Amino acid sequence: MRAGVYLAHPRPGSFNHAVFDAVVEELRGRGCEVLAHDLCAEGFSPVLAPDETGTVASATSPVDAQVALHRAEVATLDALVFVHPNWWGMPPAVLTGWVQRVLAPGVAYKLASADGEPAGLLTAGRALVLNTSDTPADREQDEFGDPLERIWSACVLPYVGVDDVRRVVFRTVTDSTATSRATWLREARRQAAALLE
Template sequence: MSRTGVYLAHPRPGSFNHAVFDAVVQELRDRGSDVIAHDLCAEGFTPGLSADETETVRAASDSPDGQLSLHRAEVATLDAMVFIHPNWWGMPPAVLTGWVQRVLMPGVAYKLAASDGEPEGLLKAGRALVLNTSDTPADREEIEFGDPLDKIWSACVLPYVGVTDVRRVVFRTVTDSSDEARESWLREARDQAAALLV
């Protein structure tokens, strides 16, 4: 049985991001995946990286913060990951950025080679799916901004920790979307989640 971590980063209950999260979690469970689902805002995950956390390489259990230790231990057991969040200023929300910085630490998610400093990913999760919402039209996103979220996930974060298959879908524009469009996007989210298990 595959184990999938699903992480939601949106502070408002009832948001479309929450609907995507619920649909993905249900689809994966219906298909037999062992799903670890985290609504980071609802759980009160603390995004701020402390000075102590930056001083030394930490092991998964090497934190007095029980929530943080749990997340570090869980991420090492995953076969796949799903991240669901809006595009805010070309970045994930602070809670998810903080999750990346505090959970995907050296010794937990990667290590640096002594000779050249190149990272060696430690996670066994070979696949990840990023589902974003946006109110920026696709052509403007690409022409004016160069799609920074794609670079963050597909170039900077996930390959660094060993994830070689990074998939990403953007649902846009959300604010003025119809009920029909949202239903179509939820079907696509379910299909993408199912494909992650193949």
């Protein structure tokens, strides 16, 4: 199996980094080929170029080398893992930009009909989203409707052909104990391992 693991957190040493490292180690330890990307450390630009904004572009539209690499890789994956904090009910800008620039028309989907219904092009049948949050679960759901769940499970991943979307939220991080964090890292590893089954 070939998995892409994507981290979106700018601060080295963050708990998101620990989750990312645990997932990559777990997957590799189980024989999975892992393409691991710390998007902030790589300097991935989230800003769309004007010629990247069309909805009918092809996979051969000119893009910079970094975006081209990510597009080529994502087309070959069996699974996707995203690790990021919940910031204002959204992924960090670097990951939002990655979605917009990499999961592009002609690469990850095509508009198959006049009504705009997409046909997903990715072969990755499953995805795991691991979020951190400082919002209690009941408030997230009752006041905000869990926007990250909608983003990943309704708006993004099914659109590109990923049917099996799993998501785990570790909360609340700011006031968490070392014991809680160790438990969460074990759960991240367990979820990563389950992705291979």
